[in-house]
Amino acid sequence: MRRLLSSMASSSRxxxxxxxxxxxxxxxxxxxxxxDLIPKKAIDAAFTSAIxxxxxxxxxxxxxxxxxSPFRKSLAKFLTEQNFSYEGGAVQEENLSATxxxxxxxxxxxxxxxxxxDIVVVEDPTYFLAGKMFQDQGLRCVRVGVDEHGLxxxxxxxxxxxxxxRPSLLYSIPRHHNPTxxxxxxxxxxxxxxxxxxxxxxxVFDDPYSLLTYxxxxxxxxxRITEHVISLGSFSKILTPGLRLGWMIxxxxxxxxxxTDGALNSGGGPAGVLTEAVRRLIDNGSLNLHLEMxxxxxxxxxxxxEQAFEEEFGPGxxxxxxxxxxxxxxASFKEASVTPGFTTAGLRQHCVDxxxxxxxxxxxxxxxxDPIAEGEGGFGLVPGLVRAR
Amino acid sequence: MRRLLSSMASSSRxxxxxxxxxxxxxxxxxxxxxxDLIPKKAIDAAFTSAIxxxxxxxxxxxxxxxxxSPFRKSLAKFLTEQNFSYEGGAVQEENLSATxxxxxxxxxxxxxxxxxxDIVVVEDPTYFLAGKMFQDQGLRCVRVGVDEHGLxxxxxxxxxxxxxxRPSLLYSIPRHHNPTxxxxxxxxxxxxxxxxxxxxxxxVFDDPYSLLTYxxxxxxxxxRITEHVISLGSFSKILTPGLRLGWMIxxxxxxxxxxTDGALNSGGGPAGVLTEAVRRLIDNGSLNLHLEMxxxxxxxxxxxxEQAFEEEFGPGxxxxxxxxxxxxxxASFKEASVTPGFTTAGLRQHCVDxxxxxxxxxxxxxxxxDPIAEGEGGFGLVPGLVRAR
Numbered sequence: 001m002r003r004l005l006s007s008m009a010s011s012s013r014x015x016x017x018x019x020x021x022x023x024x025x026x027x028x029x030x031x032x033x034x035x036d037l038i039p040k041k042a043i044d045a046a047f048t049s050a051i052x053x054x055x056x057x058x059x060x061x062x063x064x065x066x067x068x069s070p071f072r073k074s075l076a077k078f079l080t081e082q083n084f085s086y087e088g089g090a091v092q093e094e095n096l097s098a099t100x101x102x103x104x105x106x107x108x109x110x111x112x113x114x115x116x117x118d119i120v121v122v123e124d125p126t127y128f129l130a131g132k133m134f135q136d137q138g139l140r141c142v143r144v145g146v147d148e149h150g151l152x153x154x155x156x157x158x159x160x161x162x163x164x165x166r167p168s169l170l171y172s173i174p175r176h177h178n179p180t181x182x183x184x185x186x187x188x189x190x191x192x193x194x195x196x197x198x199x200x201x202x203x204v205f206d207d208p209y210s211l212l213t214y215x216x217x218x219x220x221x222x223x224r225i226t227e228h229v230i231s232l233g234s235f236s237k238i239l240t241p242g243l244r245l246g247w248m249i250x251x252x253x254x255x256x257x258x259x260t261d262g263a264l265n266s267g268g269g270p271a272g273v274l275t276e277a278v279r280r281l282i283d284n285g286s287l288n289l290h291l292e293m294x295x296x297x298x299x300x301x302x303x304x305x306e307q308a309f310e311e312e313f314g315p316g317x318x319x320x321x322x323x324x325x326x327x328x329x330x331a332s333f334k335e336a337s338v339t340p341g342f343t344t345a346g347l348r349q350h351c352v353d354x355x356x357x358x359x360x361x362x363x364x365x366x367x368x369x370d371p372i373a374e375g376e377g378g379f380g381l382v383p384g385l386v387r388a389r
Numbered sequence: 390m391r392r393l394l395s396s397m398a399s400s401s402r403x404x405x406x407x408x409x410x411x412x413x414x415x416x417x418x419x420x421x422x423x424x425d426l427i428p429k430k431a432i433d434a435a436f437t438s439a440i441x442x443x444x445x446x447x448x449x450x451x452x453x454x455x456x457x458s459p460f461r462k463s464l465a466k467f468l469t470e471q472n473f474s475y476e477g478g479a480v481q482e483e484n485l486s487a488t489x490x491x492x493x494x495x496x497x498x499x500x501x502x503x504x505x506x507d508i509v510v511v512e513d514p515t516y517f518l519a520g521k522m523f524q525d526q527g528l529r530c531v532r533v534g535v536d537e538h539g540l541x542x543x544x545x546x547x548x549x550x551x552x553x554x555r556p557s558l559l560y561s562i563p564r565h566h567n568p569t570x571x572x573x574x575x576x577x578x579x580x581x582x583x584x585x586x587x588x589x590x591x592x593v594f595d596d597p598y599s600l601l602t603y604x605x606x607x608x609x610x611x612x613r614i615t616e617h618v619i620s621l622g623s624f625s626k627i628l629t630p631g632l633r634l635g636w637m638i639x640x641x642x643x644x645x646x647x648x649t650d651g652a653l654n655s656g657g658g659p660a661g662v663l664t665e666a667v668r669r670l671i672d673n674g675s676l677n678l679h680l681e682m683x684x685x686x687x688x689x690x691x692x693x694x695e696q697a698f699e700e701e702f703g704p705g706x707x708x709x710x711x712x713x714x715x716x717x718x719x720a721s722f723k724e725a726s727v728t729p730g731f732t733t734a735g736l737r738q739h740c741v742d743x744x745x746x747x748x749x750x751x752x753x754x755x756x757x758x759d760p761i762a763e764g765e766g767g768f769g770l771v772p773g774l775v776r777a778r
Binding site (some may be wrong): 032036038040048055056057058059060062063100101106107117127131136240241244261263265266267271272274 | 419421424425427429432433436437440441444445446447448449450451452489490491492493495496500501504505506516518520521522523524525526527625629630631632633634650651652653654655656657658659660661662663
């Protein structure tokens with residue numbers, strides 16, 4: 001089992017263990033809701049309604065790449081109510097394009113807003129598959145660190161002012177960061193946009209976690225979206241991952257450019273039956289109800305995980321950073337050896353504790369380009385799969 | 390209207406007119422079934438069954454990028470029954486990976502089997518969006534002509550033996566070609582595979598039309614699939630386009646490499662509810678029944694179109710090539726001016742006849758790299774939207 005999980009993790013095919021369920025193993029390695037957090041009945045009902053109420057066979061015809069007008073209208077209203085905005089105003093239909101989820105959305109953005117060989121600035125650490133996705137597109141990554149307040153924008157500025165290299169894209173997870181759980185501060189967000197304007201790069205926010213702040217009382221203000229920003233969001237983290245349906249928010253020119261993508265023009269956007277079902281979940285309030293439950297539940301599970309770390313290892317050995325939202329908990333180990341078979345070195349290498357049957361994501365895997373992390377031996381953990389006591 | 394359609398056609402956003410239905414215009418420009426050829430009831434029933442019979446919320450969880458084992462097993466059996474084979478034997482589960490349709494499948498293949506700057510050999514003429522898709526990926530196209538028997542493989546061999554340039558990919562529509570309607574002969578197919586082995590390129594067959602031969606009596610033998618071939622197929626042309634679900638057939642090594650794609654690893658494959666619904670349509674025989682009807686109907690509509698051309702223009706002016714299957718009819722005009730407002734020059738430019746309210750695909754649009762076709766003034770036509778008399 002150890003070998004299996006190790007090889008799964010090293011080949012990045014961790015998704016497998018989630019969907020096919022490796023028996024006896026709790027998978028903390030990917031950010032996904034546990035089966036008990038998927039509102040199957042509500043989704044079933046939305047599909048049934050979409051199918052029975054819509055007698056037009058064109059629901060099954062090629063779909064507009066940006067999504068139908070009714071879908072985008074409902075989505076725009078929902079996102080505006082959830083404090084998203086474009087240039088300070090409401091998100092409008094023309095600020096939106098449907099995607100096949102954030103990963104395929106990122107492929108489209110990388111293709112259209114960068115050329116092969118171009119530079120993309122990536123956070124360190126970042127989502128463990130981000131580097132592979134950019135590499136597949138022929139892009140080169142430059143790393144900039146993150147701390148308690150998100151991307152170190154001063155470091156970015158220092159680098160930009162000292163070099164003639166000009167990045168095409170900057171990739172950031174601005175809220176409830178994967179894997180550090182931190183949020184980009186408002187000051188830094190503003191400064192980042194100023195840098196994008198000055199140096200002519202596009203900011204790509206991979207932002208599926210903004211809607212998952214545990215308590216709205218402590219939510220940092222939403223990250224700004226301007227013509228220099230493309231914000232990718234997804235129903236994967238707020239509804240269920242397997243629909244492969246998300247959105248991008250951007251300026252009208254950005255959305256228009258997305259519409260020129262050859263593959264999207266050729267095949268069209270996500271299936272009409274999916275957008276019709278999700279539109280119903282937005283319009284009938286099911287998505288809002290589910291989000292309320294999900295935020296509360298993820299917050300409670302995060303606390304359970306935090307306490308378990310404290311109790312199991314003691315404050316001198318391991319600690320979890322309190323998170324304000326999202327799926328990720330960042331745990332640090334201060335000793336080289338924690339328990340027999342549960343060493344930091346072992347965890348770094350194998351992503352799995354053989355005693356506990358737990359799959360982790362070592363922070364070393366979240367570093368682009370360099371497979372060995374230089375910093376502390378931290379781990380990204382996902383509370384979505386921990387059941388509350 | 391003329392300006393609207395012209396601008397739609399020139400921006401390649403012809404899909405729009407199909408889904409949103411420009412009133413009064415028959416759209417012959419894209420290969421898609423008319424609304425009356427979409428089996429909405431059967432598809433509705435398959436979704437309803439997938440939803441009600443499957444109580445496991447993991448149907449909505451991240452999906453395996455290659456598709457679930459039951460889906461691939463059913464698909465392998467179906468394709469084998471339809472005379473597809475791999476290396477002369479039955480298509481097996483491990484020869485298959487699910488795709489989000491042929492266009493996004495082509496993006497994945499282009500990313501993994503070619504580097505930016507690499508050469509891809511493309512047929513001339515070819516699918517009007519193929520060039521844009523390769524260009525978006527940073528690939529460079531080299532054209533090789535097609536004739537009555539498909540790709541001119543001797544021309545390809547001549548070019549390969551006279552240059553040190555080595556293509557990474559060859560893109561071909563082997564059966565019921567878009568837009569010429571021709572099929573690659575068996576001799577040429579065999580020779581093409583020999584060339585791929587000798588010169589080390591991968592053949593990508595864009596093959597959604599093989600299953601649409603009007604009469605199985607006249608069907609040319611299926612094109613061979615070996616480790617040097619990736620064959621892309623889709624439910625878009627044989628069931629309905631808006632599911633965004635297709636497959637690729639290839640050698641086990643090829644399929645394994647597809648599984649290393651960063652974006653597919655990250656987001657997983659097509660929605661489980663889609664693959665579950667389509668699996669049911671395969672298993673319960675609905676897809677086979679529909680295919681039988683579709684082949685017959687497309688064949689009849691093709692004949693209607695052929696006769697209409699003969700009657701309207703006369704044999705001295707315009708002619709349709711008889712097609713053996715698929716969606717495409719290739720019409721040639723021998724005179725520079727046919728009727729007032731219906732000139733070959735006008736058709737080349739505008740894709741639309743203002744008198745008839747018909748949207749065509751000028752063959753000039755099907756040439757990669759060179760926007761003005763050098764050859765005869767031919768047009769790709771789609772019989773799917775013509776109603777039988």
